[in-house]
Every structure is written in C-alpha cells, then in structure tokens.
Amino acid sequence: MDLGRAAKVIKGLRLPPYRLDQVRRAVYGHCVSSYGEVSVLPLELRQELARSAPILSCSLRECRVSADGLARKAALALLDGKVIETVLLRPSPRRWTACVSTQVGCAFNCAFCATGAMGFVRDLTAEEISDQVLFWRQNMRQEGLEGRLDNVVYMGMGEPLANYEAVAESLRRVLDPKQHGIGARHVSVSTVGIPKGIERFGEDFPQVNLAVSLHAAEDGLRSRLVPANRTFPLADLSRALERYLGSSSRKVMLEYALLAGVNDRPGDADALVAFVRRLGRPGLFHVNLILYNPIEGPWRPSSEPEARRFQDRLLAAGLKVTLRQSLGSDIQGACGQLASERS
Template sequence: MERHEPHSCNNAAEGRELRGCKEEELGEICLANDLARFRGSQVFRWVQERAVRTWAEMTNIREADRKLLSAALALQPLELRREQRSQDGTRKYLFGLADGESIECVLMDYERRRARNRQTVCVSTQVGCPVGCAFCATGLGGFRRNLTAGEITGQVLELTRLLRREDEGFQVTNVVFMGMGEPFLNYEAVLKAIEILNSPQGQNIGMRRMTISTSGVVPGIRRLARDNAQVGLAVSLHAGTDVMRDVLVPMNRRYPLAELLGACREYSETSGRRVTFEVALTEKTANKQEASAVAKLLRGMLAHVNLIPVNPVAETGMKRPTEERITEFAGVLTKAGIPVSVREERGTDIEAACGQLRRRYGE
C-alpha cells in the first residue's frame, strides 16, 4: 500500500488553513503581507489545481514569500492511513487529520468510470455523526467533530494527487457529500468547500456535479434552495411512513415526513431539479407495503428513487433482501410513475459501507 509521509508539510503555522481558503481570500492575505494580490492566485492554483502538499513545491514563488505566507497559512495534508481496493474497482481511503482523528473517503467504481471519463468521489463532512441511522456504522461510533472546509476539499485533493501517480490526467468530475457525517449540520464548511472545488482555477468541478446527501435536515434544505440551488440534493428517505422512519432515521423525529417533503418541493421549484431519494432496502423493509408507502409519498413530485440493498454491517445485524424482493419494490414505484434505479452494490469486499473502515481501524 502506498503511504504518504505523515504531515510532510514544511510549516508549523497555526493560522488559517490554506486548503480551505478561496482565491480572493488568499489575495487579501497576500496584500496584508505586502505581497501582490496575484501571488494569492498562484498559491491557490498550486494547492487546489496541482494538489501540492508542501510549500516547497510552489516553485514559482520566492522562498522568502513562501516563508512569509506559511506563517499565516497552515498547509496540513491528510495522512493516508489505509487504502482498500475492491475487485469491482471501488477504492476506499482512511485519512488521518492533524488532531489524530480519521475519516473515510471513497473513489467509486474507478475502472468502469474511467472508461466513461467520470470520476466520482464520496467525501465525509464530519468525524463520526450525531444522527445515528439504524443501518449505519458511522452513527454507531458517535460524533467527534465537524470537518473544516480545508479537510473536506483535502479529501478530493489527496485522492487527485494519489491517482495522478498512476494516471497523469486523473481528474475528479463528481463529488457526493455522502460519506461520514450529516452535511447540513456542518453547513458553512460544506458550502465553502463546494465553492472552492467549483473554482475554474482549482478543481473546476461543476456545481451540478456535486450532490449533498442529507438525512433530512429541513432548515439545511431550505437554506440550500436559497443559497445555491445548482448543487444536487439527495435525501436518505428509507421509509414512507413516520412510524418506520422514526426508527430508521432518528432525524425524522425532529423533522417528520410532511415537513421534509415540503422543503424538498421548495428546493425542486427553485432549482428545477429533481431530488434523489435514497431508500436502503433490508430484509425487513423490502416489502410491498413499504414500497406503496414510499410511492404514495412521492407521487407527483420531481423525484427519483435510488434503491440501495444494504451492505451487511455486522454490528447492526441487517441483511440484504433477495433479488425478487428488490425487483418487486422497484415495480411498485415504477407503476406509480416514479423513476427508480437500483444502485449496484459496490465494494462489499472492502467494507465500503460508510464508517466500516474507520471502525475496523479504530479497533
């Protein structure tokens, strides 16, 4: 396994994190240090486009200027702790943070998507998660802290750097905020990371190619509709009734289905985009009754349902349903006029379900 040197950056600054700064912010910091504004743009390109991990790599910036800036800006690369490669091409990474915490990040289905020029990365937004969904290994470990904008962009940058070693032209094209954590409980950092990743001077990832996946934080959905409705929205629905969803997604007790669907309609109307509703299917939930409840809830909405047969997680004891049950569930939705797809299970051989690798490593 390939390994990065832990924290091989050449500065010990405790200042603002470089990877979480927008280009204009870096320009301001340069001006405040009596440097030309364009130096900020140069630094931004090195960090966000070239994905450098040290100041020394920024070869078109004078050493004296690098020293000055490194006193104000902390460049803290993530430390690669584990990499797992699935037979289906999915790669899962465990990265260490400066304070010793660790997070997961997944490059989805690398080989197949490479052929289609599409590279999707699933990033984390928190260390652990306070939501506690029934089928999720991340929730089992509890919540540690929010990630900073730089730690979020950092996952895309580290992956880009790693993959460019084997494919010079590697470029992340899509980002899903679907890893560890609830993105809307870390709203500012997530939206800032999105803006940075969208910058044409950096990774240049289209707004419409980034998707936030939420467990149903209604104020976050409403805020996204107001602030940046170009960003895609996915909702972990998992059940069509409050009774069932209360159990599977505890966030439902705070924001029940009627409120959640109201906010989703608001987002759809503002953005003109359909909302993706994720429905995890377990042996217990993959039945006609549940399918009808979901169909009733979403009928007439600008929606798409993504059925996800669960990856088995030993700690939750949940099991994958049979193929017949999955087909039957999809059939009920199709009959109700709701577009539906079944997400192929990826990376089961490498514990690709959110939070599994971190738990294993922790143990």
C-alpha cells in the first residue's frame, strides 16, 4: 500500500482530499483486502485505485500454521515473481508479532541460515516490507484471529541495515499513527552488526529496539558462524554499540542461537560475559538465547540441559538472559526455509 499513489489517483479524478482519509481508514483501520469492500467510495474511484494503487504489493503463495496455532508462516509472491516469507507469532494469548523480511535472499551467508544459503537476489522496497504487516492484519481479520498485532520484528530474510533507506521508510509507515500505528518500543530491528548502520539507526530511530545477531563472542568462532565478522570484527561492533548507546536509551538484545558443541561450551559463555562487560554498561544488554531450528547442514541445536547450563553461567555472572524456544519448527520455522522451497 502506497498512500502517495492513492493520493495521485484521487487528485487525478479531481475528488476532494477527504477521500484519501476514507481510503486510509478502510485499509489500515478495517484491513479491507479489496477496494470493492469500501462502499463509501464512488465506483469510479474504487476501480481506478484497484488499477493504479493496489492494496498489497504481494500475493499469498502458501500459508502454514503450526500444530499449536502459535506460529503462521506465509510465502508471499512479489509483483516480479520473487518469493519472500513472513511470519506471525503469538507470544501471548491476545498479542501477535509479525516478523518481516527486508531482502530477497541475503548476501551475508551466515553458516546456519537457510536465507544465507540462497544468496542475495534483491532489496525489498519500503512498500514490500510494510505490506507484510498489512498482509498479516488482513489475514487475522479473514481468519477471525483474536487479539492485536502490536509487535513487529525485522528478523526475516535479509539484513535490514544493508537496505537502510527502504527499511527506514517502512519503519516510518509501521510507526505512523495514521498507518499501522505500532509503538516504537514494540518494534525491533535485527542486524549481523554493520557498524555504520547501527550508529545511523540509533540517531534516526532512538526509540526502536536494536537486536544484534551475535552467536559467538570470540572473533575466530564468530567469523565461522557469521562471516560478516571478518569485515566488521567484534572490536568494531563494540565501538558502534557504544556510540549507539550515546543516542538511544533502549536496551540492546544480543541474539545467540545455541549450537551443540560449537558455541555452547563454558568457555563460550565466559567469552560472552567478557564481551558484555567490556561494553561497560551490562545493564543495557539482554542476551536472548535461542534453541536453534535446524536446517540441512552440520549444525544441531544444543540440548535443553546444555542450554540451561549455558544460561545459568551467564546469570551467575550477572547478565540479563532469556532462553527461548523457536516457535513453529513444524512449519519450516527457520528463516528462509519456506521461501527456498517455494521459489
């Protein structure tokens, strides 16, 4: 949905500006999936909007719902036929979180990521990113799902800070009270750790949460798991985070997927503690341990007892830590798995 395009259509037909408000309310307030449903608009306007300002820039290819109903994953076809995926999660009974993609594929090739294995295809536009939120809001209405979509995480396919301009514009749309109106503190952007992008993001969106895909706190191991670390080693990441904390007062999430025998040993936990302490303000970091959703390849998730031991070691050192089970492992829950199958 691009309100600018709808405004042009309304102007072209010499209709009064209040028509745009009616379109906006129908699309974002009532989550209509077709202009045909908006009977307050004149027929000629509905037809022209459908031709020149379509509500969604994508269409549903496939949607899978996890057995427990807590996760839905959709493969969406874009206008050029490329396929992305987007996820809807229900972390608590009446609240829903949308996880959105920012690129088709990804150039960063993290070792355990299905999207990375696809390679980079193209950046998404701001419209294609924010339309994933609109898609889920429409889907919730069509499926009669109760509760509110009030959280958005930029943790799907792609590296958000490598597509900065489109991501920034999509954030403005997601936050805009006249569009999705999601509170900044309920929006998170995740990055592998591009220093300049982190600093700019802190200046532009100081209220939006930042998550860093850390996965290891020692350069050798992190370079194996997250090859971007060869270009932006931990020292550069630390400096960027220190500057980020100068402009944003938000807590930074450190994402850490636990891989059996790879990054879940006591020494790995100690390296993580040292990394956070070196940043100087340990209270401003929250470690999010993730029980990894396996894809093809050598990596296996840590067992639950191992994961608990790792968590306990961090807690004993005074870090803030949560351990989270990935939702939706029965619906190809790991990032990029469904889109790779469908493209």
